[in-house]
Amino acid sequence: MSRWTRYLERASHVIGTYQGDTPLAPVLKDYFRGERQMGSTDRRIVSDLVYSFYRLGWAVRELPLEERLLLAYWLTRTASSPLLAALRPEWDALVGLTPSEKVAVFDARAAPGPAFPDGIFPWKDALSRGVDPPALALSHLQQPDFYIRVRPGRLDDVMAALKRNGIPFEVIDGPAGAPALRLPAGASLQDLLPPDVDYVVQDLSSQRVGTLLSPVLAAPGGAPRVWDCCAASGGKSIMVKDLYPRARLTVSDIRPSILHNLDRRFAAAGIRYEQALVADLSKPGADPGVFDLVLADVPCTGSGTWSRTPEQLYFFDPEKICEFARLQRAILRRVAPAVVPGGYLLLITCSVFAEENEGNVAFLLQEGLELCQQEVFKGYGQGADTLFGALLRKPARV
Numbered sequence: 192m193s194r195w196t197r198y199l200e201r202a203s204h205v206i207g208t209y210q211g212d213t214p215l216a217p218v219l220k221d222y223f224r225g226e227r228q229m230g231s232t233d234r235r236i237v238s239d240l241v242y243s244f245y246r247l248g249w250a251v252r253e254l255p256l257e258e259r260l261l262l263a264y265w266l267t268r269t270a271s272s273p274l275l276a277a278l279r280p281e282w283d284a285l286v287g288l289t290p291s292e293k294v295a296v297f298d299a300r301a302a303p304g305p306a307f308p309d310g311i312f313p314w315k316d317a318l319s320r321g322v323d324p325p326a327l328a329l330s331h332l333q334q335p336d337f338y339i340r341v342r343p344g345r346l347d348d349v350m351a352a353l354k355r356n357g358i359p360f361e362v363i364d365g366p367a368g369a370p371a372l373r374l375p376a377g378a379s380l381q382d383l384l385p386p387d388v389d390y391v392v393q394d395l396s397s398q399r400v401g402t403l404l405s406p407v408l409a410a411p412g413g414a415p416r417v418w419d420c421c422a423a424s425g426g427k428s429i430m431v432k433d434l435y436p437r438a439r440l441t442v443s444d445i446r447p448s449i450l451h452n453l454d455r456r457f458a459a460a461g462i463r464y465e466q467a468l469v470a471d472l473s474k475p476g477a478d479p480g481v482f483d484l485v486l487a488d489v490p491c492t493g494s495g496t497w498s499r500t501p502e503q504l505y506f507f508d509p510e511k512i513c514e515f516a517r518l519q520r521a522i523l524r525r526v527a528p529a530v531v532p533g534g535y536l537l538l539i540t541c542s543v544f545a546e547e548n549e550g551n552v553a554f555l556l557q558e559g560l561e562l563c564q565q566e567v568f569k570g571y572g573q574g575a576d577t578l579f580g581a582l583l584r585k586p587a588r589v
């Protein structure tokens with residue numbers, strides 16, 4: 192057996208034992224821990240083979256596993272590789288084509304019927320309006336970029352540290368003129384600059400959702416009361432405070448452990464909340480008061496982020512869309528009454544499915560809110576996640 196077929200065998204072993212119920216990264220780490228004789232190049236090749244396999248999503252599942260591994264490896268690479276040169280030289284010669292050119296070459300040879308790009312992401316009828324199905328499907332073939340949001344006044348320090356360490360970056364406009372930096376996928380800053388002090392790791396679309404905050408929080412005077420009701424470790428909360436330091440924050444989440452992470456991040460960021468509570472908002476319970484803005488970044492399928500975690504695309508059960516929509520509506524029904532008359536609710540998901548996006552907007556309209564603005568923040572095609580945001584307003588009392 193050649194070195195190259197041994198890589199395929201190792202990748203097939205990982206894929207054959209992995210059921211998708213935990214994230215793939217720690218599973219691969221455990222596997223490599225048990226295979227001490229593998230060097231770093233071996234690990235990288237096996238890891239690339241496994242990840243690229245899941246990037247095929249639901250396409251070509253009828254092909255033998257080894258064929259799918261080679262096809263996936265080719266589709267997701269941009270430069271010639273010894274493995275492809277040895278096992279599929281005719282594909283390696285075409286490795287410089289774009290993913291869409293490559294799938295056209297493959298589809299033309301395969302029979303019957305087109306395998307790509309629809310096969311990668313087969314739920315195109317369930318997508319939010321404006322999402323381009325082929326572009327979204329093809330985006331799963333590439334690892335997205337790594338984005339950071341630079342904290343106020345820290346751009347020069349962050350850029351200097353990146354330059355000193357030879358890390359390439361591109362500056363992009365974020366919400367309210369705040370700079371976002373695009374870094375190569377896999378860049379690691381932890382050891383150069385402590386996170387949350389000078390910068391926050393935050394996807395570009397997640398930052399752009401912040402543009403929906405401006406009509407709410409930029410009004411002169413006052414100190415708006417904001418409830419980040421599904422706060423997790425506080426990514427959106429820190430953004431709110433950075434963009435609008437006068438905001439008075441309440442944070443909550445169902446998980447106490449994630450609120451401990453939030454506490455650590457807030458301490459590093461030097462910002463404070465007014466109250467924090469652990470609450471399952473799908474059920475009746477504690478009443479944290481009334482707010483000028485409720486930010487509902489609700490739990491969702493995460494389908495706008497699957498190019499980062501392609502194993503979730505591969506194992507997705509479409510029944511989850513309705514399950515999440517039910518949970519989201521239970522949470523929205525509970526938090527909407529906390530918006531003061533004339534106040535706002537900002538719904539956010541990292542989903543591309545209409546049921547979780549426009550479906551929830553329709554639900555909130557029935558609950559008496561009015562739609563101000565909604566947008567799909569499309570990250571596919573620019574190496575970022577896709578998010579949905581909708582700003583709704585509770586009519587003022589007459």
Ligand SMILES: C[S@@+](CC[C@H](N)C(=O)[O-])C[C@H]1O[C@@H](n2cnc3c(N)ncnc32)[C@H](O)[C@@H]1O
Pocket residue numbers: 420421422423424425426427428443444445446449470471472473474488489490491522
């Ligand atoms: C999309 S994440 C929020 C991300 C966060 N806003 C940020 O920017 O980092 C959704 C959060 O909702 C929380 N959650 C899930 N079910 C919940 C429930 N029933 N009540 C309250 N929070 C819930 C999850 O623990 C998770 O942290």
